[in-house]
Amino acid sequence: xxxxxxxxxxxxxxxxxxxxxxxxxxxxxxxxxxxxxxxxxxxxxxxxxxxxxxxxxxxxxxxxxxxxxxxxxxxxxxxxxxxxxxxxxxxxxxxxxxxxxxxxxxxxxxxxxxx
Amino acid sequence: xxxxxxxxxxxxxxxxxxxxxxxxxxxxxxxxxxxxxxxxxxxxxxxxxxxxxxxxxxxxxxxxxxxxxxxxxxxxxxxxxxxxxxxxxxxxxxxxxxxxxxxxxxxxxxxxxxx
Numbered sequence: 001x002x003x004x005x006x007x008x009x010x011x012x013x014x015x016x017x018x019x020x021x022x023x024x025x026x027x028x029x030x031x032x033x034x035x036x037x038x039x040x041x042x043x044x045x046x047x048x049x050x051x052x053x054x055x056x057x058x059x060x061x062x063x064x065x066x067x068x069x070x071x072x073x074x075x076x077x078x079x080x081x082x083x084x085x086x087x088x089x090x091x092x093x094x095x096x097x098x099x100x101x102x103x104x105x106x107x108x109x110x111x112x113x114x115x
Numbered sequence: 116x117x118x119x120x121x122x123x124x125x126x127x128x129x130x131x132x133x134x135x136x137x138x139x140x141x142x143x144x145x146x147x148x149x150x151x152x153x154x155x156x157x158x159x160x161x162x163x164x165x166x167x168x169x170x171x172x173x174x175x176x177x178x179x180x181x182x183x184x185x186x187x188x189x190x191x192x193x194x195x196x197x198x199x200x201x202x203x204x205x206x207x208x209x210x211x212x213x214x215x216x217x218x219x220x221x222x223x224x225x226x227x228x229x230x
Contacts, residue, residue: 003159004159031215031216033215033216033217040222040223041222041223042119042121042206042208042220042221042222042223043160043206043218043220044220045216045217045218045219048215048216048217050215055215055216056214056215056216056217058217088158090158090159090160092160092216094216103162103165104162104216104218105162106152106159106160106161107159108157108158108159109158109159111158
């Protein structure tokens with residue numbers, strides 16, 4: 001089975017533009033989460049979606065939004081890009097919404113550079 | 116508020132040396148979960164271990180071992196007889212009970228194992 005897949009792998013945008021990042025979870029997984037990892041830091045939680053509903057939101061501005069589709073894939077949108085949005089964006093999937101007793105599987109991320 | 120501190124930003128060892136990565140956490144919760152993830156250059160986070168706050172038994176998995184001490188709020192990770200393939204960034208993370216996929220990560224420790 002394929003792991004968590006993210007596209008694109010790299011992206012370059014300019015300030016003020018909008019960007020959409022995509023994530024396909026592992027087959028059978030219904031929950032998708034997004035994390036932002038700035039260079040040299042640990043990942044920071046942005047969103048969690050489970051069964052197409054938002055289940056959690058981190059401390060990010062409203063410029064960040066996401067959605068989950070019926071096939072459980074997900075998109076992360078960032079509007080009005082700032083230089084500080086440059087980061088590796090990681091997607092993670094799990095079978096359920098609260099994986100206390102299961103692992104969270106991460107993709108390899110999308111590296112976003114804002115110039 | 117929750118916080119995870121990995122004071123060692125970078126460690127360099129020679130192959131076959133033992134190395135311990137430190138993790139100190141802060142939480143007011145009585146039920147919580149602690150994790151270690153490995154991030155190789157490819158970017159994806161690889162799950163290593165999960166511990167709940169009521170299980171203070173140390174765990175060993177091959178060359179890896181973990182020491183959870185609630186009294187000092189620490190969850191340290193030891194690699195015995197390190198190998199070059201162990202070179203990566205290692206993250207310690209904390210999750211509240213019923214917090215879905217919202218993990219709080221530390222800043223990471225970059226481990227370099229030289230031949």
